[in-house]
Amino acid sequence: MSGLEPHRLSLNTATVREKWSLAECIEGCLRHGIGGISPWRDKLQEMGVDKAARAIREAGLAVSGLCRGGWFTASGAVDRTVIDDNRRAVDEAAAIGAACLVMVVGGLAKDSRDLPGAWALVEEGLARTLDYAREAGVRIAIEPLHPMYAADRACVNTMRHALDICDRLGPGIGCAVDVYHVWWDNELEAQLQRAGKDRIMAFHICDWLVPTRDLLTDRGMMGDGVIDIPRLRGLAESNGFSGLNEVEIFSALDWWRRDADEVLATIVRRGRTAC
Amino acid sequence: MSGLEPHRLSLNTATVREKWSLAECIEGCLRHGIGGISPWRDKLQEMGVDKAARAIREAGLAVSGLCRGGWFTASGAVDRTVIDDNRRAVDEAAAIGAACLVMVVGGLAKDSRDLPGAWALVEEGLARTLDYAREAGVRIAIEPLHPMYAADRACVNTMRHALDICDRLGPGIGCAVDVYHVWWDNELEAQLQRAGKDRIMAFHICDWLVPTRDLLTDRGMMGDGVIDIPRLRGLAESNGFSGLNEVEIFSALDWWRRDADEVLATIVRRGRTAC
Numbered sequence: 001m002s003g004l005e006p007h008r009l010s011l012n013t014a015t016v017r018e019k020w021s022l023a024e025c026i027e028g029c030l031r032h033g034i035g036g037i038s039p040w041r042d043k044l045q046e047m048g049v050d051k052a053a054r055a056i057r058e059a060g061l062a063v064s065g066l067c068r069g070g071w072f073t074a075s076g077a078v079d080r081t082v083i084d085d086n087r088r089a090v091d092e093a094a095a096i097g098a099a100c101l102v103m104v105v106g107g108l109a110k111d112s113r114d115l116p117g118a119w120a121l122v123e124e125g126l127a128r129t130l131d132y133a134r135e136a137g138v139r140i141a142i143e144p145l146h147p148m149y150a151a152d153r154a155c156v157n158t159m160r161h162a163l164d165i166c167d168r169l170g171p172g173i174g175c176a177v178d179v180y181h182v183w184w185d186n187e188l189e190a191q192l193q194r195a196g197k198d199r200i201m202a203f204h205i206c207d208w209l210v211p212t213r214d215l216l217t218d219r220g221m222m223g224d225g226v227i228d229i230p231r232l233r234g235l236a237e238s239n240g241f242s243g244l245n246e247v248e249i250f251s252a253l254d255w256w257r258r259d260a261d262e263v264l265a266t267i268v269r270r271g272r273t274a275c
Numbered sequence: 276m277s278g279l280e281p282h283r284l285s286l287n288t289a290t291v292r293e294k295w296s297l298a299e300c301i302e303g304c305l306r307h308g309i310g311g312i313s314p315w316r317d318k319l320q321e322m323g324v325d326k327a328a329r330a331i332r333e334a335g336l337a338v339s340g341l342c343r344g345g346w347f348t349a350s351g352a353v354d355r356t357v358i359d360d361n362r363r364a365v366d367e368a369a370a371i372g373a374a375c376l377v378m379v380v381g382g383l384a385k386d387s388r389d390l391p392g393a394w395a396l397v398e399e400g401l402a403r404t405l406d407y408a409r410e411a412g413v414r415i416a417i418e419p420l421h422p423m424y425a426a427d428r429a430c431v432n433t434m435r436h437a438l439d440i441c442d443r444l445g446p447g448i449g450c451a452v453d454v455y456h457v458w459w460d461n462e463l464e465a466q467l468q469r470a471g472k473d474r475i476m477a478f479h480i481c482d483w484l485v486p487t488r489d490l491l492t493d494r495g496m497m498g499d500g501v502i503d504i505p506r507l508r509g510l511a512e513s514n515g516f517s518g519l520n521e522v523e524i525f526s527a528l529d530w531w532r533r534d535a536d537e538v539l540a541t542i543v544r545r546g547r548t549a550c
Contacts, residue, residue: 150459184425
């Protein structure tokens with residue numbers, strides 16, 4: 001498998017979040033030939049949704065996703081606040097023409113050990129958001145997070161679990177596949193086949209470092225870790241995925257500290273050599 | 276579900292590894308009424324296998340396991356060195372009458388990203404060790420480790436994967452179920468049922484802390500984290516497990532620093548209130 005040319009990459013704004021606004025990310029993608037962008041909602045709101053939508057369109061960038069809706073378990077019930085926030089996320093995703101709204105579903109409720117209860121809240125929240133998203137023409141992508149985030153970020157941790165939910169909820173919902181979260185899973189190949197073209201809605205890349213010094217913010221640049229990215233990308237593509245390869249690197253100890261143009265130049269180089 | 280009286284607990288020597296030798300662990304278990312022990316091989320060899328076996332027997336302690344065999348991927352091939360070491364582990368498990376030999380199977384080989392290759396090495400190593408273990412009358416227990424250890428410790432990370440291997444290899448091999456590694460898995464209930472009495476060979480307890488500050492050595496005392504231990508223990512027992520509840524806490528930042536008698540007293544208390 002040959003590497004990725006930059007027009008097949010997308011920049012998740014979290015990768016340079018300490019250095020650049022969304023406007024600067026858009027300009028940076030143009031400067032480096034990166035074909036798409038995926039904003040986080042804080043950056044989007046900071047710029048203003050309409051203004052951002054126009055700037056992205058005028059730059060000719062694709063939008064591989066909007067990060068993120070979800071957090072259905074935060075208050076221990078799927079209440080008005082969480083539903084309203086997810087509806088706003090759907091509206092924002094529609095406004096910028098995002099390929100999907102990425103869902104980080106939430107972990108255990110505060111002071112709770114009730115994991116089955118959390119799974120039920122998540123499914124209820126997804127179902128209610130999906131009704132609204134279908135009307136808005138926005139696709140919902142559950143992002144199974146690595147199991148080390150089950151308690152405090154997302155209690156859906158495998159493609160199998162995510163697809164079980166998708167099977168129950170019907171069309172318009174699928175998965176955001178981030179190699180960092182799923183690379184270890186011996187069921188990954190089978191579950192990507194099960195997901196198929198319509199339900200592999202996003203493909204995120206970065207790398208797993210050995211050792212990993214922090215559970216949240218020590219992700220690696222592609223090629224610096226142990227994930228066989230070409231193999232996983234091949235599995236996604238052979239099952240019909242043809243979207244952009246979104247680069248999302250949480251790296252407080254390394255990449256967040258560097259000059260953002262250096263980060264993007266590295267991404268472009270590693271896209272060609274390590275992906 | 277009522278809590279655990281100390282005679283239903285077993286002390287994994289890793290829990291007090293910075294403070295006590297195996298001989299001191301044996302005395303400590305007697306002093307606190309703990310019913311069993313599970314030595315790590317370094318502590319066992321330090322004491323001498325025959326002497327340790329005699330001391331454990333005279334103390335009337337059950338042996339819930341021997342930690343550990345495995346590491347089949349270390350050299351990139353299942354060579355003589357790794358097989359010989361695993362055979363010695365089998366011999367040691369037989370000598371102390373361990374309920375099982377716990378297998379930490381190994382992660383990726385050095386400088387490798389070939390995860391399917393690692394899975395194959397692991398299965399080959401287990402199969403070859405199992406032949407020897409059957410003759411020795413020792414049961415082999417695959418310990419699925421948390422997916423955050425897939426790269427550097429064990430590339431079998433779910434009960435499903437472990438049981439798929441067991442299905443292929445036949446009798447005499449099962450699982451060591453450690454709540455720390457498997458609590459997040461939405462398939463756990465189904466896979467414990469699939470495992471059944473004969474293949475749930477060990478049940479390890481500790482807790483998942485939020486936040487977790489280190490990937491390896493920040494496990495919590497039962498009750499200090501988010502794992503619903505009574506529920507998981509209930510699932511193991513309703514599927515036929517009747518062995519001891521082995522306490523294994525890797526805690527460089529907290530419990531390893533404390534007086535070991537204080538640790539054991541806390542374990543006894545938490546067994547009653549949090550398990």
